[in-house]
Amino acid sequence: MKTAISITDLNYSYPDGTKALDNVNIEIEQGEKIVIMGPNGAGKTTLFLHLNGVIRAEQDNVKIFGNNIGSMKTEDRIREVGVVFAEPDDQLFMSTVYDDIAFGPLNMGLSEEEVDRRVKKALATVGLEGFEDKVPHHMSFGQKKKAALAAVLSMEPRVLVLDEPTANLDPKSRADLIRVINDLNKNHGITTVIAMHDINALSELADRVYVLNRSIVAEGPTRDIFSDHVLVKENNLDAPDIFKFFKIMKCFGGDCDQTPMSIDESVKELTQAIEALEGKMSLHIHESTHEMVNDVISSYRH
């Protein structure tokens, strides 16, 4: 498997001298789903601007598929990494949806026929067929989010970076967007790197998690990260509700092999655990149950 993103000792300070990134090291394989979590102001957006070469690292320490992103030609770098920022109004800057989605491909120097094909394909991927002539101020927030994603997908990047893709979306739009991102990863082999605070969507969107707080504080599978409640608290994070619920259930004697991170996982884990107990799981209260429950709750409470 190829290394898609390799960042070594990346440092960045804002013009006023404030350190935004401090010795950041990240290694992501092709086809992986990565979530980057961290408190507000942790440097996620600054990191993303390094990933597609908008901010050029002083040394050649950001490599995409082995090539230094800073020294790539504009057409090549936008072919490699596409960044979808958090606020869709910042990304839909043209007068119509069509022009916005065609913007990247036109800058890549593609023919009009190819641009047209890509615009239609990108719109179909996000489920916005027929929106070509729509103007952004006539669209809902969810539609604008999808259009902003389409405007990046039309460049057909190998790495897709998304900043808070599920923020402020209604549950249906959120589910749609998660489905699209997963489809791109699973069926098109696109490596996805996502910054988000939506912990309940985490298990669907992450193979691994990086915790960024100016520097990389921790890295690992989602379950390992959220099992470390000190790490979670210190970085203003929270564990998914279902994860905490099963931790509490364990205090009542309802133990599973692995603490599930999502509803789907919980069905699987519960079934396995109950089957192992010959079809019956009994929960009970013993003298230290309440103390254990309080410990679990307080370990994750801010």
Add this chain to the structure above:
Amino acid sequence: MKYPEIDKYAELDSLIHRFDPRAKIITFTILIFSFVFIEDIRIAFVSLLFSSFILLVSRIPFGFIFDRMKPGLIFVMPFLIVMPFALDGNVLYSYNGISISYDGLYYGSLVVIRAATSIMLTLIMLGTTKMDTTMKSLHSLKVPSPFVQTLMFSYRYIFVFIDEFFSMWTSMKAKGFKVKANKHSLSIIGNLVGMILVRSYERAERVYHSMASKGYTGESRTIVKFKMQTADYGLAAILIGTVLIFIIYGMSLS
């Protein structure tokens, strides 16, 4: 949200709507520049009637255009009020040393009629074409790219600023703010405007990052698919021909 959309009626179907957008821009620009130089008030008035006829043909509601003409007319109205008192010439009426001159009234009216005609024609030109098409037409007419891009982004983000302004305004009202004619109100409104400026600056930076992420290097590339038809040449010839008749008639009068 009620937006000041100039192209609200651009989806209608009329002779003016079907006019090739590039030919429309050139023809209407010629019309506007010709009409603002008319010296004779009668011809100026006929040109205003002619513009109203174009408006009628375009099927855009008169009320829609007049609403948008008002700010421009308010701006030129002082000419009509001041010039009759300020300009020397044949005295129409005099009272206690204050006199109204015929020449002042003539030129004041001429200024207002010319302004009304040019504003109306501009609004018809912009109102019968979708804004993005107008931008693409300017681009294909080789109007300098920085100018077209400035126009394009202004039009795109005016709606975002309106949303931001009203969300801040609502939030201020929710905290009990009422506009009064006092220093406090003025200072609060000043802060609001300042805040919008700061937010615009920050947004501009984020938009630029987003554009750079899509390979923007200063040039705006766009797909333009326009084709001039015989009818477009015909309509341009009729409109410019009419203007020529006005000019020639005006010259014969002077």
